[in-house]
Amino acid sequence: MENAKSVKLVLEDGTEIEGTSFGAFTSAAGEVVFSTAMTGYPENLTDPSFAGQILVLTYPMVGNYGVPGEELYESISKIFESDKIHIAGLVVNYYSEEHSHWNAAKSLGDWLKEYNIPGIFGVDTRMLTKILREKGAMLGKIVAEQDVELHDPNQDNLVAQVSPTEVKHYGTGQHKIVLVDCGTKTNIIRCFLQRDVELIRVPWDYDFTKLDYDGLFLSNGPGDPKMCTATIQHLQTALGQDKPIFGICLGSQLMGLAAGGDTFKLKYGHRSHNQPVLLTGTKRSYITSQNHGFAVDTNTLPAEWEMLFENLNDGTCEGIKHKTKPFFSTQFHPEAAGGPEDTEYLFDDFLKAVAEHKASK
Numbered sequence: 084m085e086n087a088k089s090v091k092l093v094l095e096d097g098t099e100i101e102g103t104s105f106g107a108f109t110s111a112a113g114e115v116v117f118s119t120a121m122t123g124y125p126e127n128l129t130d131p132s133f134a135g136q137i138l139v140l141t142y143p144m145v146g147n148y149g150v151p152g153e154e155l156y157e158s159i160s161k162i163f164e165s166d167k168i169h170i171a172g173l174v175v176n177y178y179s180e181e182h183s184h185w186n187a188a189k190s191l192g193d194w195l196k197e198y199n200i201p202g203i204f205g206v207d208t209r210m211l212t213k214i215l216r217e218k219g220a221m222l223g224k225i226v227a228e229q230d231v232e233l234h235d236p237n238q239d240n241l242v243a244q245v246s247p248t249e250v251k252h253y254g255t256g257q258h259k260i261v262l263v264d265c266g267t268k269t270n271i272i273r274c275f276l277q278r279d280v281e282l283i284r285v286p287w288d289y290d291f292t293k294l295d296y297d298g299l300f301l302s303n304g305p306g307d308p309k310m311c312t313a314t315i316q317h318l319q320t321a322l323g324q325d326k327p328i329f330g331i332c333l334g335s336q337l338m339g340l341a342a343g344g345d346t347f348k349l350k351y352g353h354r355s356h357n358q359p360v361l362l363t364g365t366k367r368s369y370i371t372s373q374n375h376g377f378a379v380d381t382n383t384l385p386a387e388w389e390m391l392f393e394n395l396n397d398g399t400c401e402g403i404k405h406k407t408k409p410f411f412s413t414q415f416h417p418e419a420a421g422g423p424e425d426t427e428y429l430f431d432d433f434l435k436a437v438a439e440h441k442a443s444k
């Protein structure tokens with residue numbers, strides 16, 4: 084490669100790995116996490132839940148299908164999961180400078196440069212993942228010319244950084260759904276707009292309890308769920324009523340916290356497109372898309388709540404539900420993008436609960 088510049092990845096345990104720069108030639112610190120998904124870097128990089136994280140991809144060749152051009156649908160992106168790259172840095176094994184795909188508009192390296200995000204390649208990302216799996220997710224940094232301090236993004240209120248500051252309206256359907264945007268993936272909005280919904284998208288700390296709505300949705304988002312104190316407070320008011328509530332990922336953790344339960348940090352998290360979950364009380368399992376580092380501790384849930392899905396790899400909580408009220412959540416991503424769409428039916432289940440609740444009034 085012409086003009087190749089070397090950079091290094093440094094982990095908090097002292098591990099240093101030399102590699103070659105692609106994307107922006109700059110330094111960045113964050114939490115180093117790995118994803119074993121085989122595709123989906125345009126979706127992953129724009130998922131706001133990755134804010135503050137240096138993402139390691141185990142799939143050996145990355146960049147070969149380039150990055151699509153932007154297209155809008157109802158004023159939201161048709162392609163990406165938000166309007167910018169959210170990761171702090173990218174670590175890959177082989178970066179394919181040549182890309183080819185029917186909808187590619189640019190290379191992955193050029194896209195990273197646009198957002199001033201560093202990438203490093205030539206790293207044995209499977210060896211690195213073994214280190215992260217043994218020792219747990221670690222802080223780390225990509226170092227170009229200037230050194231930077233290690234920084235733990237989970238100490239920051241990342242949700243406040245990625246959440247919008249204004250209320251937005253979408254769609255004209257008959258069910259009025261409030262979407263609390265803690266860093267929502269746009270595919271959640273797309274999934275709602277493909278159904279009979281009018282969506283009111285509000286900031287993470289907005290007092291939605293004052294709004295007139297039929298159902299409440301809590302989005303995914305970055306960082307430690309315990310940082311979202313304002314959302315948890317508003318949610319506690321909503322849990323005192325009986326309008327249907329559905330939460331995804333961070334939204335599931337917020338539901339657990341508002342219900343009176345606790346969350347904890349997983350050793351290295353779940354990030355891939357093939358995480359098996361079991362629907363509690365059945366022998367039915369689903370393959371799901373996941374991206375989370377925290378989970379609800381089911382042992383701390385009050386008696387009127389129960390686990391809805393369980394992760395079949397490590398037994399952790401993949402969703403909760405209220406035993407009598409229409410409140411449920413998933414730790415995984417039924418909206419996929421990327422990953423399997425097998426659990427998208429949960430949007431229909433939620434809207435069915437909304438319709439039933441309205442009919443009962």
Ligand SMILES: NC(=O)CC[C@H](N)C(=O)O
Nearest residue numbers: 303304306332333376377
């Ligand atoms: N995708 C998400 O919503 C992630 C939730 C939370 N930030 C976690 O890492 O567990």
